[in-house]
Amino acid sequence: MFDVYITKAAKYLPNEAVSNDEMETYLGLINDTASKARRIILRNNKITSRYYAVDKNGESTHTNAELAKNAIVQLFDENFTDQDLEVLSCGTSSPDIIAPSHAAMVHGLLKNKSVELNSSMGICCSGMNALKYGFLSIKAGNSKNAICTGSEKVSTWLSAQKYNNEVINLKNLEAQPIIAFKKDFLRWMLSDGAGAFLLQNKPASEISLKIEWMEAYSYAFELEACMYAGGDKLENGDIKPWSEFTPEQWLNESVFAVKQDVKILDEFILPKGVESMSDAMAKHNIKAEDVDYFLPHVSSYFFVEGLKKGLDEKGIVLTDEKWFMNLLRVGNVGSASIYIAVEELMNSGKLKKGDKILLSVPESGRFSFAYAYLTVY
Structure with a gap:
């Protein structure tokens, strides 16, 4: 078995930052x-x-594939070119098309050489x-080596025109023409x-993060x-798929x-x-004192406060200075969020050799959770 290191990280955030007051403009x-x-949702998040x-x-x-490609190309330099790449593994919850796969579309934009592809579909855990x-x-x-990505392009999914037919239908039924909260909620939560990450079997001369272990759990x-989408x-909790609706219902019921x-979500x-x-921590005999950055x-x-309280009750007391978050500034970018946070920490100048980093990614799709434990080299 070979050691695995994140030797480089990159991010791509499109266009200019959008403030809360500008959201409905876009x-x-x-x-x-x-x-x-x-305003209620933004006050809470x-x-x-x-x-x-x-x-x-x-x-x-930009398309989703273009966003991923624009992050990937930043990983190439004279020491590692696009011709050196062996594996391309891409995760997303918002692929541009149903098929071909997201990774294939990203690879098509790279135009480098034949590589092994993997596409991970899901929500936040797909990254x-x-x-x-x-x-x-x-x-x-x-x-x-491998390049792994998380990317999202949800803004066009959330545009007002996607809901207009439903509003028209509601008016025709003489109902209150207001989109259900379960749909409106996520319009103010998600972004692009x-x-x-570039993964290699040897550390780089600069800072690298050794992946000690990864764990994942599903409660589906x-x-x-x-x-969910599509x-x-x-009433019984099952999901009726889009293929069993008529094309008219696709529009009229969003x-x-x-x-x-x-x-x-709040309950579980x-x-x-x-x-x-x-x-995950118990399996690998990791305690709170073995984590420098969470x-x-x-x-x-x-x-956040509920998570802190729940962890405290389990004896996992991660003090505030260990928490590293950038949600306020970059938003919730789904599968890309953990990549963007690691990139920021990796290039912050804060890390020193031997520091331990714990990554935690929940997914509310059907309640999945993924973890990774890293050592700074």
């Missing part, structure tokens, strides 16, 4: 009316700026799943961007879907909109997160 007004939920791969007219400036594929490939000796066997939830069941995301993180991907600051 995403548009549903039914020409400002969202009543927006505490995000002050984020990035969109669209302009103020709602026109795309960690992409990382684990590269990690295991190198660890097993299948390859000497990409992050990329006991919990129903919480965050279908709608039935079937492809990203939705969040806030009730079960923290307890299952604490449970899985405790299990990088949790959280969708909202609303969950």
Whole structure:
């Protein structure tokens, strides 16, 4: 088995930072009316700026694949060129198209040479799943290097025009023409961007992060879907897929909109997160004092105090100076968030040899959690 190191990290955040007051300029007004939920949601998540791969007219400036490619090319230099790449592993929850795979579309933009591809689909954990594929490939000796990415392009999914037909239909039914909270909620939570890691079987001359272990957990066997798109939830908790709706329903019921069941999110995301993180640390005999930097991907600051309390009750007391977060400034970029946070920490000048870093990524899709433990070299 071979050691695996993150030898370089890069990020790509499109265009200019978008403030809270500018969000509806980019995403548009549903039914020409400002969202009543927006200010409440932003007050809870505490995000002050984020990035969109669209302009103020709602026109795309980048595809998801282009965002990933723009992060990846920053990893190439005279010591590691695009011709040296062996494995490309890409994660996303918002691919540009259903098929071909996201990694194939990114590879098509790189135009370098034949490589092994892996596409990880899901929500936030898809970025960690992409990382684990590269990690295991190198660890097993299948390859000497890999580039792993997380990227999201959700702004066009969240644009007002995607909901207009539903509003028209609601008006025709003489109902209150307001989009359900489960759909409006995520319009003020998610944003665009990409992050990329270069993994190699030897450390770089500069700073490197050795991946000691990675763990992942799913609670889908006991919990129903919480965050979903391309279908709608039935009363029994099952998801009716888009292919079983008529094309008219796709528009009239915003079937492809990203939705969040806030009730079960609040009930399960923290307890299952604490449970899985405790299990991962116990499996590898890691205690709080063995962590110098804790990088949790959280969708909202609303969950931070609850997570701290839950971990404290498990005896995992991670003091405030160990927490490293950039949610306020870059927003919730889904699968890319953990890459962007690691890139910032890696290039911050704060790290010293021997420091230990714990990554924590929850996914509310059907409650999955992923962890990685890194050593600074």
